[in-house]
Amino acid sequence: MDLLPTPGQMEIASLAADFFGNELPISVIRERRDEPVVVDRRVWSESAELGLFGLGIAEELGGAGCELAEETLLFREMGRRLVPGPFLPTVLGARVAALAGQHETASAILSGKAAVGLALRRGPDGFDAATTPSTLDGRFQLLDAADSRYVLLLDPAGAALVETAALTDVHSEPAIDPGIRLAEARADAVPIIAWVSTQEEPIRLRALVLTAAMSVGIAEATRDLSTEHAKVRVQFGRPIGVNQAIKHACADMAVRAEAALSQVLFAAICVQDGRADAEFQALAAKSVAGRFAVENASATIQVHGGMGYTFEHDSHLFLKRAHVLEHLLGEPADHLARLVAQPAAQ
Amino acid sequence: MDLDFSKEQVEFREQVRTWLEENAPREIRPEMGPAMREYDLAWQRTQWEGGWAGISWPQEYGGRGLSLLQQLIWFEEYGRAGLPGIDACFVGLSHAGPTLMTRASEEQKTYHLARILRGEVIWCQGFSEPDAGSDLAALRTRARIEGDELVVSGQKIWTSFATLADWQELLVRTDPEGSRHHGISWVICDMHSPGIEVRGIETIEGGAEFCEVFYDDVRIPLENVVGGLNKGWSVAMSTLSFERGTAFTANQVRLASTVEKLIDLAKERTGPDGRRPAIADDEIARRLATARAEVASLRAMTYAGISRNMHRDQPGPEGSMVKLFYSDVAKKVYRLAFDLLGADALRFVSRWEPGGWSGNYLYSYSVSIGGGTSEVQRNIIGDRVLGLPR
Numbered sequence: 110m111d112l113l114p115t116p117g118q119m120e121i122a123s124l125a126a127d128f129f130g131n132e133l134p135i136s137v138i139r140e141r142r143d144e145p146v147v148v149d150r151r152v153w154s155e156s157a158e159l160g161l162f163g164l165g166i167a168e169e170l171g172g173a174g175c176e177l178a179e180e181t182l183l184f185r186e187m188g189r190r191l192v193p194g195p196f197l198p199t200v201l202g203a204r205v206a207a208l209a210g211q212h213e214t215a216s217a218i219l220s221g222k223a224a225v226g227l228a229l230r231r232g233p234d235g236f237d238a239a240t241t242p243s244t245l246d247g248r249f250q251l252l253d254a255a256d257s258r259y260v261l262l263l264d265p266a267g268a269a270l271v272e273t274a275a276l277t278d279v280h281s282e283p284a285i286d287p288g289i290r291l292a293e294a295r296a297d298a299v300p301i302i303a304w305v306s307t308q309e310e311p312i313r314l315r316a317l318v319l320t321a322a323m324s325v326g327i328a329e330a331t332r333d334l335s336t337e338h339a340k341v342r343v344q345f346g347r348p349i350g351v352n353q354a355i356k357h358a359c360a361d362m363a364v365r366a367e368a369a370l371s372q373v374l375f376a377a378i379c380v381q382d383g384r385a386d387a388e389f390q391a392l393a394a395k396s397v398a399g400r401f402a403v404e405n406a407s408a409t410i411q412v413h414g415g416m417g418y419t420f421e422h423d424s425h426l427f428l429k430r431a432h433v434l435e436h437l438l439g440e441p442a443d444h445l446a447r448l449v450a451q452p453a454a455q
Numbered sequence: 456m457d458l459d460f461s462k463e464q465v466e467f468r469e470q471v472r473t474w475l476e477e478n479a480p481r482e483i484r485p486e487m488g489p490a491m492r493e494y495d496l497a498w499q500r501t502q503w504e505g506g507w508a509g510i511s512w513p514q515e516y517g518g519r520g521l522s523l524l525q526q527l528i529w530f531e532e533y534g535r536a537g538l539p540g541i542d543a544c545f546v547g548l549s550h551a552g553p554t555l556m557t558r559a560s561e562e563q564k565t566y567h568l569a570r571i572l573r574g575e576v577i578w579c580q581g582f583s584e585p586d587a588g589s590d591l592a593a594l595r596t597r598a599r600i601e602g603d604e605l606v607v608s609g610q611k612i613w614t615s616f617a618t619l620a621d622w623q624e625l626l627v628r629t630d631p632e633g634s635r636h637h638g639i640s641w642v643i644c645d646m647h648s649p650g651i652e653v654r655g656i657e658t659i660e661g662g663a664e665f666c667e668v669f670y671d672d673v674r675i676p677l678e679n680v681v682g683g684l685n686k687g688w689s690v691a692m693s694t695l696s697f698e699r700g701t702a703f704t705a706n707q708v709r710l711a712s713t714v715e716k717l718i719d720l721a722k723e724r725t726g727p728d729g730r731r732p733a734i735a736d737d738e739i740a741r742r743l744a745t746a747r748a749e750v751a752s753l754r755a756m757t758y759a760g761i762s763r764n765m766h767r768d769q770p771g772p773e774g775s776m777v778k779l780f781y782s783d784v785a786k787k788v789y790r791l792a793f794d795l796l797g798a799d800a801l802r803f804v805s806r807w808e809p810g811g812w813s814g815n816y817l818y819s820y821s822v823s824i825g826g827g828t829s830e831v832q833r834n835i836i837g838d839r840v841l842g843l844p845r
């Protein structure tokens with residue numbers, strides 16, 4: 110047992126971090142707030158060339174052959190740096206296409222030619238666990254689907270990939286987070302081009318872990334932002350961090366970040382190893398990391414005073430993304446209801 | 456990153472589990488007094504005889520010389536078996552023992568360590584004083600040097616199990632001229648020495664382990680100083696880092712099984728609407744689920760801490776994060792238990808009896824005070840983990 114990432118795993122994460130630092134610094138979100146998409150096609154293709162979309166996909170299916178552990182570290186890095194763009198649904202969409210045997214679709218996604226947006230169902234989960242669905246119906250909220258050829262839907266029964274162009278009534282909506290693009294859409298008997306059931310592959314658990322990993326990144330980045338500010342901002346002749354109201358707020362952020370990180374790494378391994386309590390651990394990770402990211406980001410605005418209330422500062426971007434992540438893949442209350450219904454952890 | 460235990464470690468877990476099933480004491484632990492001392496020592500002795508004492512202690516001091524991971528496995532199984540805490544033996548096993556191992560002379564180690572493991576002696580911790588609690592360095596209990604002896608006068612307070620203890624890890628001021636952190640010594644004190652008077656203090660749960668200890672010219676051989684005269688502060692700091700380290704694992708596992716018991720209880724008991732089981736109440740269900748998520752995180756944090764410690768000799772300041780999170784979660788969990796019982800919670804049941812939720816609820820107020828308050832842990836995290844200015 111060793112919960113900490115190995116040097117090799119940290120190296121993968123830091124290579125990705127360097128790339129994001131150069132190509133998608135947080136300022137991009139502000140610069141492109143009025144553009145239809147946040148990540149342009151050049152950066153998207155470079156991400157594909159780096160192998161970011163297929164990191165956790167087996168080599169024979171066109172991926173890099175790493176595991177969920179490495180993907181988790183990658184998404185934690187994205188959370189830390191507030192990387193915009195549909196990385197999560199693209200990574201998972203490539204997996205769905207590959208596992209469903211849709212190799213052309215998979216390679217279009219992996220090569221960066223086609224991106225995948227995320228579809229969040231409005232209303233109750235639609236698919237019947239017993240049958241393989243062939244079409245998609247209902248109303249959806251879309252995330253980062255504007256320039257995406259496909260959208261991915263993650264239901265408890267399984268994951269479905271459809272073509273974005275087949276959706277109707279698509280209209281964009283203003284988003285609370287300038288780093289994402291929101292839209293509403295409808296599906297009327299839209300053909301499903303790739304389907305992977307939950308029995309075949311726990312895609313939804315992977316999604317929970319990766320979303321939680323981004324939340325962890327936010328909890329850590331806001332802890333660091335606050336700590337740094339507490340060291341350098343001087344009031345009453347001393348750094349504000351000497352005051353316990355600030356110091357203790359930072360300490361609480363450190364504890365939340367550590368708790369969330371530990372649980373997310375733990376859950377990643379449980380899902381990767383197919384442990385019996387994988388769902389328990391993934392739900393716990395999503396719940397803890399989601400909430401702690403929001404709490405850390407909120408506290409960060411307070412620690413920064415007036416500056417924390419400006420659009421120019423990063424605090425609000427972290428807070429807004431933390432809220433987006435908390436509402437992905439089901440509501441927090443839904444995750445808690447599922448968690449309490451699980452058998453005890455292993 | 457892995458959660459794999461080797462074949463050997465898995466077998467070890469099986470052995471621990473079987474052994475605990477067959478050998479754990481079946482009688483309810485006496486709540487106080489000499490009977491409790493006998494109970495705790497007898498249980499420690501049984502562990503020693505079974506070869507389970509001091510799993511990660513070096514063999515030369517009577518330990519098994521096994522890894523931190525095996526120690527973790529032991530604590531996990533121990534907590535899972537629902538066994539009582541190591542209470543009266545805690546200071547010896549988790550404080551004094553590890554401190555002596557890293558800081559004491561060979562003679563001190565040879566004499567004391569095996570006695571702790573064999574369940575022959577109880578240790579207590581004489582750190583806090585009436586005017587030196589969180590501010591431990593304000594301690595005033597004075598020890599003057601006379602020949603080859605220290606002569607101690609002063610008072611300690613909140614000393615758990617002092618009435619039952621044989622030995623004490625005692626912090627005294629040996630150099631009154633020294634600044635706050637200098638001139639303190641960490642001393643092994645024989646609790647049966649003339650001049651020591653112990654008075655009990657009752658706790659909010661009716662417990663009797665709390666004590667005041669008075670020292671009136673108590674003579675302690677100079678050779679009982681550990682880690683050098685006037686250098687006790689750094690010794691004390693390592694003692695506290697051990698307290699906040701792996702010793703905590705059993706408590707945390709016990710908390711996880713408490714949450715599982717509460718979920719079962721919420722399925723059996725009628726909830727606040729008087730009709731449906733408590734678990735059907737959304738607020739209760741969410742609080743239970745949150746407790747599950749948080750105790751899971753606590754365990755993961757412990758694993759992360761052990762993973763870090765496997766790569767170094769001494770636990771670092773991160774232990775304070777586990778301690779702080781544990782205190783917050785434990786208080787929430789026992790409050791939830793209390794709320795779940797409704798008016799039945801008003802009936803007092805001691806935490807040593809089955810269904811002792813009200814006793815445990817009251818006890819939970821101590822977890823954010825003992826072993827350094829939560830505010831002090833936040834100071835440590837701010838200063839030493841985050842490097843904030845003081």
Ligand SMILES: Cc1cc2nc3c(=O)[nH]c(=O)nc-3n(C[C@H](O)[C@H](O)[C@H](O)COP(=O)(O)OP(=O)(O)OC[C@H]3O[C@@H](n4cnc5c(N)ncnc54)[C@H](O)[C@@H]3O)c2cc1C
Pocket residue numbers: 353579580581582583584585587588589590612613614615616821822824825826827828829830831834
């Ligand atoms: C169950 C239990 C068992 C114990 N066992 C032992 C034992 O065996 N041996 C032993 O030596 N001691 C023991 N203690 C004592 C324990 O270590 C002290 O109670 C603790 O360190 C706090 O000291 P105090 O009680 O003097 O409170 P104080 O230090 O007076 O604190 C009072 C309040 O002020 C806060 N405070 C104090 N200083 C600061 C600061 N700088 N910043 C922010 N807030 C501050 C505290 O957090 C607390 O809320 C035990 C305590 C308990 C509850």
